[in-house]
Amino acid sequence: MVLQDTLADKSYLFNTGRSFKSYGFLGCHMHDEGRAEFNVWAPNAKSVAVVGDFNDWQDSPMKQIENTGIWHIETNNAKLGNLYKFAVVGPDGKRNLKIDPYATQFERKPGDAAVVTPPIGHKWHDGLWLGRRKRSKPAQRPMNIYEVHLGSWKRHDDDSYYTYSEYADELIPYVKELGYTHIELMPVMEHPLDASWGYQQLGYFATTSRFGSREDFLNFIDNCHLANIGVIVDWVPGHFIRNYDALYQYDGTPTFEYQDENRADNKGWGAWNFDLGKAQVQSFLISSALYWIDECHLDGLRVDAVSNMLYLDYDVGKENLVNKYGDNRNLEGIEFLQKLNQVVHQEHPDTLMIAEESSAYKGVTDTVVDGGLGFDYKWNLGWMHDTLKFFEMDPLYRHDHYNLLTFAFVYMYNEKFILPFSHDEVVHGKKSLMHKMPGDRYNQFANLRTMITYLLAFPGKKLTFMGSEWGQFLEWRDWSQLEWVDLKDPLNQKMQAFTKAINDVYHDERPLWEQDYEPEGMIYSNTDDNESSTMGFIRQGKKKRQFVVAAFNFVPVEKQDYRIGVPYSGDYELLINTEDERFGGTWTKLETQFTADKTPFNGQPASFTVTLPAMGALLIRPTKLNRG
Structure with a gap:
């Protein structure tokens, strides 16, 4: 037959x-x-x-x-x-x-x-978006990601969920207005437990029915693309839900999981680990990845918990597990990730594969041919933890802990990094970004504006979690919507206005993103002045006379006549001052024009002086440069 x-x-x-x-x-x-x-x-x-x-x-x-x-x-x-x-x-x-x-x-x-569902019959309208995506080089484009948990972004007055259609009507225009380039959705695959946030998945090919139908989800993606917003979704190929009516011992024996129960049992997360060396499991998982990309037109997948797939001893109680070479690498997991990325990039070379990987494993974003894992980007969790630790600190002590900021300079080009302030850092008692900041309410906002400016000026693509854009004080709760009532407060309104302004500067200024992964894209003009708790560096564009000067003051003391070294003498203008009254600061009159003369400073042939605001930051660009 x-x-x-x-x-x-x-x-x-x-x-x-x-x-x-x-x-x-x-x-x-x-x-x-x-x-x-x-x-x-x-x-x-x-x-x-x-x-x-x-x-x-x-x-x-x-x-x-x-x-x-x-x-x-x-x-x-x-x-x-x-x-x-x-x-x-x-x-x-x-x-x-x-x-x-x-x-x-x-x-x-x-x-x-x-x-029982029909075949996907969605009529797509995103041809122009997909065409531009194929022609673009993501590493040389702006990427400013808004991370979203759909179930708690907004809810109805009766606490019921919004639908995919309602998110299309409200979330997309909101993200567009604030100047983000991408939305990253925490898992939208079907999952029974709300508190798992989607990371304990039941269905690897099914959008969750919480928010509507599959067709509604596809319409959401389509509308994002029509608004020139990319969509990335978190995907979990390392482990699956513990429920016995799901994948566990599917045929009465270990089927999707490892035969060895010690390897199969993920005690730390209460899940079962996929047997990544099994051929059928590879077919299943790679098919899942391609389903979301092929059928749902996603622009990328953020692969969750990569470290759990790289190491045999990542979980509790597995400290003695070793491979045939006597070390702790999970050889099957490594080979699977390489195969996954090779297949996805062969099918869709313009799709982004992003690793959430918490160790110092080498070559996460190197090509498989060069011995790497083949991801396009890796979340820089070390940068995130160190930066947050620095900003949480009382400014009085920051000068003694400057290495929390400068250590990243040592490894910033080891991988192609995304810099995340993610959901994991604003939950379970860790406090919101706003609440982490020291001082009174005014100083908390000043710190937050400075930290967000530091994020957008530092080399690497960007990600921030929802609610941070206006400085929500309460930490994230997955069971209720964001505290939108905050926006009745003028300081929260001004923080949101700042986010839009700094996002627009980031998007419009090519030096802030076109050489994120090239050492030539960063000039260290003043990065070792821990005693004054200030920092300055230059983001260099591909064109030599196109750059952005970034200066930071990490203490609440204004710095008069602060000198900044630059490559050229000439005229410069202000892009943003975080202490602008419009953003909740105290400056009612701004210094907007600067003239650099040929006074050498910190290894640069020219320089100019500014008043560096207390607990603030400046972004400045050249307008008319002298020859030489």
């Missing part, structure tokens, strides 16, 4: 780890003539049946395709919208109801039955 031959061929590729779009045949697929086809991988099962509300939840037995481990059935009874699961009898004879690993929609929680 032709169908069986076709499925046998596809099953062979799946079983050899080379079926990278296995969502095209595994799972449930509706055909034009009303026929529903179900296929599921359960290699050690004694029997498998499909059950659903279309057969009164009675077994409709499936047949295994030529000993491939994949079970198949076709029926005319299942209709769009029907619920279903697979009844799997394991080698021990026990019958368990299991989810469809390839389901593209699940019923609303607390249920977890899959829903």
Whole structure:
């Protein structure tokens, strides 16, 4: 039979780890003539049946395709919208109801039955966006990411969720108005536990039904692209939900997880680790990645918890695990990540693969050919932790801890970094960014404005978590919306106005982003003056006479006649002063024009002086430079 031959061929590729779009045949697929086809991988099962509300939840037995481990059935009874699961009898004879690993929609929680859905038929309108994306070089473009947890950005008055459609109407214009270039969504894959924030996933091909239908989600992506906003989504290939009716021991034996229970059991996160060396698991996970990119037009995936996939001893109780070479590297995990990035970039060279990796593993963003993992970017968690620790400190003691800022200069070009102030740093008692800042309310805002300016001036792409843009005081709570009532306060309003202004400066000034990963893009004009607790550096554009001067004062004492060394004499102008009254500062009259003469300073042939605001920062650019 032709169908069986076709499925046998596809099953062979799946079983050899080379079926990278296995969502095209595994799972449930509706055909034009009303026929529903179900296929599921359960290699050690004694029997498998499909059950659903279309057969009164009675077994409709499936047949295994030529000993491939994949079970198949076709029926005319299942209709769009029907619920279903697979009844799997394991080698021990026990019958368990299991989810469809390839389901593209699940019923609303607390249920977890899959829903019979039609093929994706979305009519896309983002051709211009995708065309520009293919022609662009992301490393040389601005990237200022707004990180969002959909369930708590906004809610209705009765505390019910917004829908994807409502987010399209409100979130997209908001992000556009504030000048961000990308939205990064914390996981939108189906998950039963709200408190997991989506990182304990049930469905690897299904958008969560909390916010509406798959089509509504696709419309959201489409509208982001029409607004020239990219979309990145967090994706979790290292571990899966602990629920016994999900992937765990799917066929009655370890199927998606490691055979060794010690390796399979992720005690720290209460999850099961995928067996990343298993060919079928590679087919499954890489297919999931390509599904979100191919079918949902995502611009990138942020791969969560990469360190858990790189090291055998990352979890508690695994300190003695070693590989065949006697060290702690997870060789299967490393090879999987390399394969994942190679396949994704072969299919979509313009898609961003971003690693959330917390160790000093070398070569995360190096090419696989050069021995690296092949990611496009890595979150710089070391920079984030050190910067936050510095700014949380009483300014009186900052001069003794300047290494918290300067240490990043040592390794800033080791990887292609994204600088994140992420959700993990504003939850579980860590306080919001605003609340971390020392001093009274005025000084907290002054510190926050200075830190955000430092973020946007420092080499690397940027990410900030929602609520930080106006200085929300309460730390993030996943069970309620952001404190939008804050915006009735003039200081919060001015902080939000500052965010828009600094984001616009970042976007418009090429030196702030076009050489993020080139040493030539950074000139260290005054980065070792810990005694005065000030810092100055220059972000250099590709054109030699195009640059931005950044100067920072990390103490609440104004610095008169503060000298800044620059490459050229000539005229300069102010881009932003964080102490501008418009932003909540105290300066009612700004110094906006500066003239550099040929007075050498800090290794630069010219210099000019400014009044450096207390607990503030300045960004300045040249307007008319002299020759030489």
